[in-house]
Amino acid sequence: MSQRTRLTPEQRREQLLDLGIRLFAHHSLDEMSIDLVAREAGISRGLLYHYFGDKTAFREAVVRRAAEALVAQTEPPATGEPVERLLHSMAAYVDFVDANYEGYVSMVRGAASDPVLREIYDDAFGALGGRIFEAAPDFVPDTPAARLVVRGWLAMSEELVLSWKKDPAGLSREDLLGLLAGSLPMLLDSLET
Amino acid sequence: MSQRTRLTPEQRREQLLDLGIRLFAHHSLDEMSIDLVAREAGISRGLLYHYFGDKTAFREAVVRRAAEALVAQTEPPATGEPVERLLHSMAAYVDFVDANYEGYVSMVRGAASDPVLREIYDDAFGALGGRIFEAAPDFVPDTPAARLVVRGWLAMSEELVLSWKKDPAGLSREDLLGLLAGSLPMLLDSLET
DNA sequence: CCAGTCTATTGACAGACGTTCAATAGGCAA
DNA sequence: TTGCCTATTGAACGTCTGTCAATAGACTGG
Structure with a gap:
């Protein structure tokens, strides 16, 4: 399950932002928890924090x-x-x-x-x-x-x-x-x- | 600190709703946590659940x-x-x-x-x-x-x-x-x- | 082919908040 | 005063946010 894939920071940022945009279609902002995004992206929660600091920054x-x-x-x-x-x-x-x-x-x-x-x-x-x-x-x-x-x-x-x-x-x-x-x-x- | 005051259900409901309206002036809905309302009203969290079921019902x-x-x-x-x-x-x-x-x-x-x-x-x-x-x-x-x-x-x-x-x-x-x-x-x- | 290094990535942990429920205690009636 | 009814509590559990030292991919020079 935890097959690590290592991407460049640019690629990872793009992937996560694109995913966020796509999740917009079926989830409200409140429902878009760090857990959900991380699970959907196949990464750990920690990585989201590494790239965006905190939940609100990701939303922003x-x-x-x-x-x-x-x-x-x-x-x-x-x-x-x-x-x-x-x-x-x-x-x-x-x-x-x-x-x-x-x-x-x-x-x-x-x-x-x-x-x-x-x-x-x-x-x-x-x-x-x-x-x-x-x-x-x-x-x-x-x-x-x-x-x-x-x-x-x-x-x-x-x-x-x-x-x-x-x-x-x-x-x-x-x-x-x-x-x-x-x-x-x-x-x-x-x-x- | 935990001086219990026992009110009739009607009185308690009124008190909590009035408080909610008043808290509106200085707090957004997200900030209006069960903790905050209960603390402000001088009651336990449990009582809010007793009267309104859950957080969203109170907001409603x-x-x-x-x-x-x-x-x-x-x-x-x-x-x-x-x-x-x-x-x-x-x-x-x-x-x-x-x-x-x-x-x-x-x-x-x-x-x-x-x-x-x-x-x-x-x-x-x-x-x-x-x-x-x-x-x-x-x-x-x-x-x-x-x-x-x-x-x-x-x-x-x-x-x-x-x-x-x-x-x-x-x-x-x-x-x-x-x-x-x-x-x-x-x-x-x-x-x- | 093989260390060695850099850093992207993880998993475990602490704290805050929502929610549940059995236990407690205030007040009314007899 | 006694006893009952029920308004009220506080502890316990699960979920989610946020932190951080440890881990492991991938590229480098030998």
Whole structure:
């Protein structure tokens, strides 16, 4: 049972992080105990501590990797109309959640409990929101109030996509995208009055 | 140290639930261990198990009580214009979060992790959303799509209020309320097109 | 082919927390 | 005061996190 396999630190780290991401699909963060991960990876508990320090650090590394994947995959195209680029980015977001539903839910749920995970999650969404201001500096004034509204809009978008995934409520993917992309300008407009 | 005080089951239950609510203000759900609650209440761990079965059941009881308080305090007035009543209810919500900020955050964060807590939280927000349809049956058609939008709007409202509480971003309480109450009709309108 | 060295990896151990249950003691009735 | 009912306790067990000295793969120079 204890057939030792010796890998380079890089390989081992990769293996464990990949495993963590995969376990996200079927286990919540709380269920992802050191015991489970070690057993699943075929290594001793001690090795996980050797590489990541403690349980929360391992979680952080896994969540950070998932968050980076989200940000990377929702990168809007470099050219095009602002509205068009926003629509593209939102479509990528919807597809990301659609493809990684269970894992995404685990990330969101887990991020809520731990402050450090929360920060990683916030940074990721901050990056998503920040693009809005970079992409359309003429239309969207970069004020604290606008930042606040974008934050709220992102929270709504997440809730809508997750709820839509569970029950589409008669809305097509395009309906949903139109709703998401259309609501942001409306919200920002209502701020000016 | 172990001066036993014998209470009636009702008194003891009340005491422990009240304590749980109070501990919410300074401890996350994870930090609220059986040990901590028992120590704080001046009782043995066993007694908590006697009354609530296990840790999750105690959490559920505390969160349920907090959720009930939220629903009760945001009850809209029975009479008045629909928009007026919505505004009243939202004002009560903002004030509730404002007054119980730490506890509210603990509830939201905790609800994310545990499925049962999630359900309690969802039911509470379902009740909040349900009022929208009861209050204005003429304006708001009760369709699955509209329910979905209200859900998203509630998520945005929560995020906006919590973020606003941390940093008002130059918005007054009235600005915020206007933004919240104004955005719902806009969102529902954009659904019809 | 063979030491010798480096370090990836392990297993045993301590502490914290959740949970169970038989024993204990507070208060009411007779 | 006596005796019963039951609210309450504390010890005991299992699981999980975290620590650390001991172990064993794999590469090096001879």
